[in-house]
Amino acid sequence: xxxxxxxxxxxxxxxxxxxxxxxxxxxxxxxxxxxxxxxxxxxxxxxxxxxxxxxxxxxxxxxxxxxxxxxxxxxxxxxxxxxxxxxxxxxxxxxxxxxxxxxxxxxxxxxxxxxxxxxxxxxxxxxxxxxxxxxxxxxxxxxxxxxxxxxxxxxxxxxxxxxxxxxxxxxxxxxxxxxxxxxxxxxxxx
Numbered sequence: 800x801x802x803x804x805x806x807x808x809x810x811x812x813x814x815x816x817x818x819x820x821x822x823x824x825x826x827x828x829x830x831x832x833x834x835x836x837x838x839x840x841x842x843x844x845x846x847x848x849x850x851x852x853x854x855x856x857x858x859x860x861x862x863x864x865x866x867x868x869x870x871x872x873x874x875x876x877x878x879x880x881x882x883x884x885x886x887x888x889x890x891x892x893x894x895x896x897x898x899x900x901x902x903x904x905x906x907x908x909x910x911x912x913x914x915x916x917x918x919x920x921x922x923x924x925x926x927x928x929x930x931x932x933x934x935x936x937x938x939x940x941x942x943x944x945x946x947x948x949x950x951x952x953x954x955x956x957x958x959x960x961x962x963x964x965x966x967x968x969x970x971x972x973x974x975x976x977x978x979x980x981x982x983x984x985x986x987x988x989x
Contacts, residue, residue: 802864803862805852805858806860809847809851809869812848812851812872813875815840815844816844816872816879818840819840819880819883820879820883822836823884823886826891827891837949841876841945841946844876845876845942848869848873851865866927877905877909877945880945881897881906884896884897885897885899885902893948893951895948895953896948897948901944901959908967908970911974912973912974915974923984933968934969934972934973937968937969940961941962944962
């Protein structure tokens, strides 16, 4: 089967990750154009996630490759953004910097969920995980956290705490469902 349009958009998002990282690493105080270009790349990549999902669902372009590559692209983009913003924010002494505790919480949740998904994949073979409302809310709030740092939003701390709460809740829900699946041997349904 040839690559679908949805797959091509996902692959473009994966390619955008090293571009985003390179732009962020070239950023220096006084060269704000790099920050704004990196933000543009990040936003376009996030929009492409919505677009490829829409295309896959509405034009029947769901594929096995897409089910693997799409979440991989999402995690690569998000974790890269967190690590780059943490590093650059410290180096440039930005007024609004991602706190280490938030970076650790976000990355830890993703690592735990990825390890759980791999365990379920190994145990059951094919694995289809559909995001629930808490997962979608968490993703939205985490994107807001990244954007808040880029634009140096003074109210970022409030967004961070709300995102942290959603991250913990969604992480616990996904872990409970994964454990239930391991115990029951049934498929996950969100």
